[in-house]
């Protein structure tokens with residue numbers, strides 16, 4: 001069984017594909033920071049807490065993506081009195097996960113193949129909608145730090161000298177795997193890199209990748225910035241002549257030699273490319289216009 005890794009007296013995480021945070025609170029209770037993709041991930045988290053003599057009393061969800069909230073339902077069903085906290089603008093998606101495959105489908109009723117745990121978590125109640133700033137749960141004061149961009153209203157959680165950075169940045173291996181780091185709003189994502197770097201903490205634990213100290217963070221952030229700028233260049237090159245979103249997606253995937261392995265993966269990738277296209281328009285580097293081919297983007 002994977003055990004909790006303690007990084008300070010009251011801050012730990014369960015390492016894995018998704019690093020899940022654990023904050024020790026009053027009376028040997030604990031707060032989970034994200035719960036993984038499904039009930040199996042949540043069960044492992046619960047067992048790891050119990051093995052450390054801790055009983056989960058709260059879940060803090062950093063953002064609504066299915067691989068971060070998919071275990072909430074299991075914990076809510078199986079632990080009496082446990083309460084879920086989430087940023088206000090993320091909460092609706094956690095309570096109604098159908099919204100994720102729906103927005104990945106341009107608002108349409110999603111294809112059946114998008115009804116899966118990778119893009120549609122099991123629903124979970126959100127008992128507390130949280131705002132940025134100080135937040136006390138079970139006698140522990142946390143700082144809720146807005147790091148929007150990867151998701152609409154994603155937040156990081158700071159406790160003592162540790163930052164649970166959610167998907168505010170990715171480890172190098174994750175960057176290599178996906179080519180284009182997913183964002184809803186690339187400009188906001190890029191600005192949030194600086195927010196994370198400016199925190200007065202000693203360790204940053206991302207949702208995916210290795211925990212890093214300040215030195216490690218600097219090089220990891222360089223890699224994240226490089227991945228964003230490389231993706232921007234790929235998209236700009238793809239729209240040297242006017243292109244639709246699907247044509248831009250295909251062009252970028254061809255250059256990266258990274259075809260999607262599933263419709264869900266394609267839908268997420270295409271949503272990320274749409275974020276780049278709209279970022280370029282907002283930046284004045286591209287225009288979007290209607291044509292006989294539909295909505296097309298063109299570098300200017």
Ligand SMILES: [Zn+2]
Nearest residue numbers: 063065150167
């Ligand atoms: Zn995410």
